[in-house]
Amino acid sequence: MLILTTPNIEDKNIKEYYGLVSGEALLGANVYKDMFSGVRDVVGGRTSAYEEELQKARDLAIKSMEEKCKKLGANAAVGVRIVYHNLGGTMGNTILVSVSGTAVYFEDK
C-alpha cells in the first residue's frame, strides 16, 4: 500500500478515486509519565517516552487508514495529512493523532 502526501503518483495513472479515508489513534498520556517527562525536561534531556508513544499512535492511525483503503479496493492513499490535536483543555492529557487522505486505485502507464 502506497501512502503519499503528494496529490499525484509519478509515472502512474490514477484510475479511480474512492473518496476520503481517515484513521485515528488516541494517546492517553498518564500522570506518572507526565511527571517523569517533566522532571526530565528540568534535568535537560529528550523526552523519549512521549516520542515513542507518538510514533506508536501515528503507526496505529496510518494502519487503520490502510485497512479502510483496502476495504474500498484501493491500492494507494494520496494527499495524506497527519495532524495532532490536544484534547481536554489546559489539563489536556489526551493527544489525538489523525490521518486523512484520498483512497485511489493506480495503474502503470
Added chain:
Amino acid sequence: MSKKSLPSRAKYFFSEKKWGIAAILIGTAVGFLSAVICVKGHIAIFGFNISFIVSPLIAGYTETYVARKKYGKTTGAISALLIFLLINIGSWVFPKEPISLSIITLGGLGLAFQAAFPILVNYLIFVIFLGTITYVLGYIGNILSGLTLNLTSGDKSKNNDSKDETYDPESIDLSRFNVLAVNTSEIHGKKISKNYGIMNSEYIFKPNLELYNKESSKDPVIFKQMEFGRKAALAKIMEISQKIGANALIEIEIDYTDIGGLKGSEIMISASGTAVLIK
C-alpha cells in the same frame, strides 16, 4: 586525543574550563563574603538572618555574570547550591542562637531552596500548583454550570436526549451523494470546468472519555463518535454541493478543535472543501 595520558588530558580539561571553574569560585567567595557581612552586621528580618536568602542569590548572580563574560556560557549556578548547603549546614549544625521553627523560618527556608534550585521550584509552582488550581476551578465551574442549567432550563436536557446519541457511523451513507470527495488539489485525468467556491460544515459533540480510560476496552466510544462526526460533517457539505450542481469536492480539510474553555468539554469537527464541476 584519546591516546593522551591522563595528566595531560586533565590539564587540557582544566585549561579549557578554567574560567568556568574560576566563575564558580568567585561566585562562592562573593556569596560567602555576603553571608559573613549579613551575620556580622546582624541584618535580619523578624529575627531571621537574610543571608539565607540573599547569599545564594548573590553567589549565583555573580557566578553567572563572570561565566557569561569570560567563559561564554552559564555554569548552572553551582556556587548558589554550594553557599546554600554551607549556610544551612553551618546554621543548623552549629547554631550560635538557636533557630526556632516558625512560619517565617519556613518561608525563609523555602526562599533559600528556591534560590538554590530555581528551575525545580518553578516547575513545582507553575506546573503542579497552577495545574491543580485550574483543575479544581474547572471542576467547580462544571458543577456550577450544571446546576444553573438544571435550574434555568430543565427541559433542555430532554432535547439533548432526543438527539441521535447512538453515534453509529454506519447510519450515514456517504455513497448516496453523487459527489466525489478528495483531499488533493486536482483529480487525475479530469478537468475542472467550474468552481462553486468554499463549502463549510461543523459537527459538535461531547466526547465520551469514560470508556477509553479503561485499558480493557479495545474500541473506545470516542472513535465511533469521531467517525460519526466526521461523516456527519462530510455529508453536510456533500449534500450542499450536490444541491448547487457540483459533482466533486476537492481539497477537503477536516479539523478537530477543542471548545468549551479550560476543561475543554466539547469537540468540534469542521470540514471544508471546494465544490467543483469536473469533466
